[in-house]
Amino acid sequence: MEPTTRDELLSAAKRYAEGVPIEVELSQIDWECSERAVRRAGACLYDPRTEAVTIRLTWSAYRAFGWEEFTETIRHELVHAWEFQQFGESGHGTRFAEKARELAAPRHCRTFSEARLRLRCSSCDWDARRYRASEAVKHPTERRCGACGSRYRVEHVESGRCWRTHAGYLVSRRKLDDEW
Numbered sequence: 001m002e003p004t005t006r007d008e009l010l011s012a013a014k015r016y017a018e019g020v021p022i023e024v025e026l027s028q029i030d031w032e033c034s035e036r037a038v039r040r041a042g043a044c045l046y047d048p049r050t051e052a053v054t055i056r057l058t059w060s061a062y063r064a065f066g067w068e069e070f071t072e073t074i075r076h077e078l079v080h081a082w083e084f085q086q087f088g089e090s091g092h093g094t095r096f097a098e099k100a101r102e103l104a105a106p107r108h109c110r111t112f113s114e115a116r117l118r119l120r121c122s123s124c125d126w127d128a129r130r131y132r133a134s135e136a137v138k139h140p141t142e143r144r145c146g147a148c149g150s151r152y153r154v155e156h157v158e159s160g161r162c163w164r165t166h167a168g169y170l171v172s173r174r175k176l177d178d179e180w
Contacts, residue, residue, distance in 0.1 A: 006033040038131040044080030064112040075105035123150035
């Protein structure tokens with residue numbers, strides 16, 4: 001039976017983790033459910049002072065993926081927990097990739113939502129997706145293209161509305177109102 005609540009998801013994830021063949025001290029991992037994440041399905045947090053490891057799973061990602069696909073996210077985050085517990089650090093490098101392969105876990109989890117905003121260069125093909133109104137989105141004149149250094153414009157993907165200045169952002173935000 002698939003989890004239908006956040007608490008059920010965390011309980012199911014903990015039970016599932018017990019069957020994953022990885023040398024992780026599960027009793028030393030805290031599990032949380034995120035309501036805020038808009039693109040990452042999970043995160044593994046580490047406090048080097050206390051060596052505490054927390055796996056944070058995203059409810060919206062679980063709802064988008066379903067249990068079967070979401071177990072890939074759990075295995076992915078367990079690889080991070082393994083690295084933190086064994087080495088005090090984690091990334092997506094060679095060591096991570098090898099352990100993830102052993103567990104049939106993805107090296108990178110796919111996003112579960114479409115970006116709401118896109119930065120597009122005025123001179124080259126560079127673009128970047130944004131899920132929230134970051135400083136680069138709100139104040140595009142203070143930033144430059146990541147590839148060629150030119151100015152860029154910001155596009156609200158769903159509406160197609162674009163802006164190049166902070167004032168343009170404010171006008172767009174106001175005009176889009178509930179559609180933001």
